[in-house]
Amino acid sequence: MSTLIKGGTVIGPTGPYPADVLVDGETIAAIFAPGRAPDGPDVIDATGKYVIPGAIDAHTHMQMPFGGTEASDTFDTGTRAAAIGGTTTIIDFAIQRYGEVVQDGLAAWHAKTADQCHIDYGFHMIVGGVDDDSLKAMDQLVASEGITSFKLFMAYPGVFYSDDGQILRAMQKARDNGALIMMHAENGPAIDVLVKQALERGETDPVFHGLTRPQELEAEATSRAIWLASVAADCPLYIVHLSASKALEQVKAARDLGRNVFAETCPQYLYLTLEDQLGAPGFDGAKWVCSTPLRSKHESHRADLWQGLRTNDLSVVSTDHCPFCMKDQKEMGIGDFSKIPNGIGSVEHRVDLLYQGVVDGKLSLARWVETIATTPARMFGMYPRKGIIAPGSDADIVLYDPNGRTRISVETHHMNMDYSAWEGWEIDGKVDTVLSRGEVIASGGEYTGRAGRGKYVPRGLSDYLV
Ligand code: DUC
Ligand code: ZN
Ligand code: ZN
Numbered sequence: 310m311s312t313l314i315k316g317g318t319v320i321g322p323t324g325p326y327p328a329d330v331l332v333d334g335e336t337i338a339a340i341f342a343p344g345r346a347p348d349g350p351d352v353i354d355a356t357g358k359y360v361i362p363g364a365i366d367a368h369t370h371m372q373m374p375f376g377g378t379e380a381s382d383t384f385d386t387g388t389r390a391a392a393i394g395g396t397t398t399i400i401d402f403a404i405q406r407y408g409e410v411v412q413d414g415l416a417a418w419h420a421k422t423a424d425q426c427h428i429d430y431g432f433h434m435i436v437g438g439v440d441d442d443s444l445k446a447m448d449q450l451v452a453s454e455g456i457t458s459f460k461l462f463m464a465y466p467g468v469f470y471s472d473d474g475q476i477l478r479a480m481q482k483a484r485d486n487g488a489l490i491m492m493h494a495e496n497g498p499a500i501d502v503l504v505k506q507a508l509e510r511g512e513t514d515p516v517f518h519g520l521t522r523p524q525e526l527e528a529e530a531t532s533r534a535i536w537l538a539s540v541a542a543d544c545p546l547y548i549v550h551l552s553a554s555k556a557l558e559q560v561k562a563a564r565d566l567g568r569n570v571f572a573e574t575c576p577q578y579l580y581l582t583l584e585d586q587l588g589a590p591g592f593d594g595a596k597w598v599c600s601t602p603l604r605s606k607h608e609s610h611r612a613d614l615w616q617g618l619r620t621n622d623l624s625v626v627s628t629d630h631c632p633f634c635m636k637d638q639k640e641m642g643i644g645d646f647s648k649i650p651n652g653i654g655s656v657e658h659r660v661d662l663l664y665q666g667v668v669d670g671k672l673s674l675a676r677w678v679e680t681i682a683t684t685p686a687r688m689f690g691m692y693p694r695k696g697i698i699a700p701g702s703d704a705d706i707v708l709y710d711p712n713g714r715t716r717i718s719v720e721t722h723h724m725n726m727d728y729s730a731w732e733g734w735e736i737d738g739k740v741d742t743v744l745s746r747g748e749v750i751a752s753g754g755e756y757t758g759r760a761g762r763g764k765y766v767p768r769g770l771s772d773y774l775v
Contacts, residue, residue: 310333310350310747311350312353313331313332314331315329315346316329317359319359319361320359320361320677320678321678322679323675324673324675325359328342328343329341329345330698335704336702336704337700337704337706358742359674359710359711360698360706362695362697363396363398364395364396364398364707365399365695367685368400368549368627368629369629378638378650380652382654383725384422384425384426384430385426389756391657392751394740397695397705397743397745399430401430402432402435403418405446406468406469412449414435415434415456418432425761426761427750429703429763429764430763431456431691431765433458434456434458434459435460435462437462437470439461439475439478444478444479447459447479447483455766457488457770460490460493462492463497463530464496464530477540480537483544484545488770489688490545492548494534494548495601496527499529500521500522503521508647514594515588515598524552524553524554524604527553528553528559531548531551531556531560532559534546535559535563535570545570545773547571549629552601552604552614557613557617560623569774571773573625574617574626575629575655576659577655578603578604578614579614579666582604583604584607592643596728599629599651600651615672624684624688625688626659626681628655628659631652632652632724635727654730655731657724660681660709662736683697684696687771687773690770690771691769706743706744708743713741714735715736717731717734717736745763
C-alpha cells in the first residue's frame with residue numbers, strides 16, 4: 310500500500326525543505342518536489358507540519374533490575390509511551406553481571422522483548438564482569454548477534470563496576486572487533502567514600518545524592534576513560550549521560566586532538582538542576598535521583614551542554630530512561646538517599662523537550678533532528694535504514710506540529726510512573742502523527758499501534774569509526 314505525506318516541510322541533515330514523501334509498504338519510496346508526486350496513493354496532509362525521521366532513543370532501561378527493584382516501564386508500556394512521543398526505535402541495555410554468561414544475559418533480553426514492543430528496538434550489552442569468557446563473547450555478539458556496543462561502568466562497585474585493567478582489556482577487544490565502548494564515567498570508589506561520610510554526618514536527604522557525586526569525579530573518570538582508550542590504540546569511546554561542564558571539557562579536548570571520542574547528554578541535564586529539583590523539600594527530590602546527577606544551577610553546566618550540542622562535542626541526546634515510581638520504589642530511600650533507585654523516565658518527552666531548544670534559539674531544526682535521530686542511527690550502526698527521510702529507508706516518520714503545544718503531566722503521560730519529572734511543563738510543538746515502518750501508529754492523539762509489532766534491529770558497526 311502506498312501513502313503520500315503531502316505538503317509538509319522535511320527536516321534533513323542540511324536543513325528544512327518543502328517536499329512530499331511517498332511511502333510504499335514499510336519503506337520510503339521517493340521524495341518529490343511539492344506537487345510533483347503522481348496521483349493515486351492515500352494522502353496524509355502534512356500542511357504546516359515538519360516531517361522528520363522517527364526519533365531514536367539510544368539509551369533506555371526498560372524493566373531493568375536495579376537498586377533492589379525493577380524499572381517500572383515494561384517493554385510494552387515503555388515502547389508505547391516512546392511511540393506516542395515520536396520515538397520509533399529504542400536501544401535498550403541487555404545485562405551481563407559478574408559470573409554470568411554474556412549470551413544468557415542477551416537471551417534474557419530477547420525473552421523480555423518478545424511480542425512486547427510497539428516500535429523497533431536494538432540492544433547494547435552491559436558487561437558487568439570482564440574476563441576471558443565475556444571478552445570472547447563480545448566477538449560473537451558483534452559477528453552474529455547485531456550487538457556492536459558494550460557499556461562498562463566506572464561506578465557502582467560490587468554491581469556493574471569494572472576496574473581499569475578490565476576496562477583496558479574490553480577496550481582492546483573493541484579496538485579489534487570494531488565495537489564501540491560506552492562508558493558510565495563516574496569514579497565509583499571515591500563516590501562511595503563520600504556517600505558513607507555524608508550518611509555518618511546524618512545527611513540523608515535526596516540532595517546529598519548529587520552532593521556526593523561532584524563533577525570532578527565525573528570529569529576524572531571521563532578523562533581516565535579517554536586515556537585508557539588511547540592506550541587501547543584509540544578504541545572508539547562513547548561517554549553516556551554526560552552532565553557536567555568539566556566532563557565536557559575532557560571530551561572537547563580529546564576531540565580537538567582528533568580522538569575517537571563521542572558523548573551524549575540527556576534532557577534532564579539540559580533543563581533540571583540540583584537546587585530546583587533534587588533539592589526539592591522533604592523527600593520530593595527523590596523523583597530526580599539519577600546518575601550522573603543533576604548539576605548546580607549556579608554553575609554553567611546547562612549552557613555548556615547546549616553549546617556542546619551545537620558544536621557536536623555532544624553528538625546525541627538520549628534519555629537514560631530508567632523510571633521508578635515514588636510508591637514502593639523511590640520510597641525505599643526515605644532516611645537514606647543511597648537507597649533511592651537511580652533513574653528518571655523521559656522516553657515519551659525527548660522529541661518535545663529538544664524541540665523547545667529550537668524554539669529557544671539554542672538549536673537549529675537540522676541539529677534537533679540530528680541529535681535525536683540521525684546521529685544515533687549512524688553512531689550505532691542503523692543508518693541509513695533508520696534516522697533519515699530518504700528513499701530506501703524504513704518509513705519511520707513523525708509529523709511534528711510546530712504550532713501545537715504539549716503539556717506534560719502524570720495525568721496524561723503514558724509511561725508507567727506515578728509522577729512526572731516534568732510535571733506542569735508547557736512546551737511549544739506537538740507530535741501529530743507517527744509512522745513506524747509505514748504504519749500509522751499514532752495520530753491526532755489517538756494511538757493505534759500494538760504490542761509485538763516492533764522488530765529487533767541487528768546493528769552494524771558505527772559509521773564514526775576511524
Ligand atoms: N544511571 C541511572 O540513573 N539509572 C540507571 C543506570 C545509570 O547509570
Ligand atoms: Zn550509566
Ligand atoms: Zn543508563
